[in-house]
Amino acid sequence: MARGKYNPERLQNYKGFSRVGDRCRRNPSCPFDQTRREVEPAGRVRRNRQVLEDRVDSSYHSNSLLFSVLFMSATLAQPSSTPSSSDPTSVIVETRNLGKIYRDFWGRKKVNALKGLDLEVRRGEIFGLLGPNGSGKSTTIKLMLGLLFPTSGRVFVFGKEATDVAKNERIGYLPEESYLYKFLNAEETLDFYGRLFDMPAAVRRERTERLIQMVGLQRARRRQLKEYSKGMTRRIGLAQALINEPEFLVLDEPTTGLDPIGTREMKDLILKLREEGKTILLCSHQLADVQDVCDRVAILHQGDLKELGRVDSLLKVQDVTEIHASGLSEDAKTQIKQIIENQGGTLKKMDNPTTTMEELFLDIVRESDQRPGRRGSGS
16 A cells, blocks of 8 residues: 555554553553552652653763753752751751652552661761662762652751752762763863852862862873773862862762772861861761761661661670770789779770771671661661
């Protein structure tokens, strides 16, 4: 049959498909109709939003310019509720019963990534976010940055909803993988990100020079990033995260690829940034790094918050007492505090010994596997 002419057989097929679709929509037991009702209880918005989230989640890793535009652009903020803290200025991030479920196109649940997370990141502290792979750390960070929408609960950053992108001007973010333009050098990279924040040229030059000095890339400032090692890439990534003088800094695996000297320098730099008044969220698998620099930690496992509190309190072994003394005879070593004083010794230390962050982490994960319903709480 010639192309474009009337074809009764094809028309009948179309009518048949239409009739099948009509019967499916009228039949309350039709599985397609049940799926449609579950996916769209409030119209098409929920499914369209999920599709948009999946596209953003998959594309911001592969396209740094798209991520930069999403993260750094500022728009007019919509009215939002205030956090529950009595002093909002003392709390940078607050999550309330935060949950995230990843669904497929039809709205069927695939992964329950986060379950009822309640935590606060306080101003001026270094807060560690720990957990094995798949525990919900990256999801939590994306929810804080407004790159994902929560399934339940709410996130407040600087007292505003996390979906208010105007807050991002006050945030610096170092992702686990630094997606930078390989054909630019260090100076051009920092100048580019400064332009995204609409900084004047003089301010960009001053901050670029200061940050290159800070991260120790003076000798490699004119080399293209494709010639950088992994450790050097992490350094320029940190400088990029600081270009806008952020109040809140999110660092995802900042010491990855660094040698021991570079790791020590990175931890010293993080401590220096805290002394300058910045609030830092540190996500790392290097438990020794977290133990060295963090004030408080939250440990996640399978989407649940298992432990939350100060590092020194969590690592202290409460049921063991440890005594350090000097100038004692052999007989005096078998006695306790009173004998130490009677023998003329000097009591150097009497305190609870501490475990390590690695031992604490592994104990919590093992207990979580044995008792999956237990949830942690802390200060």
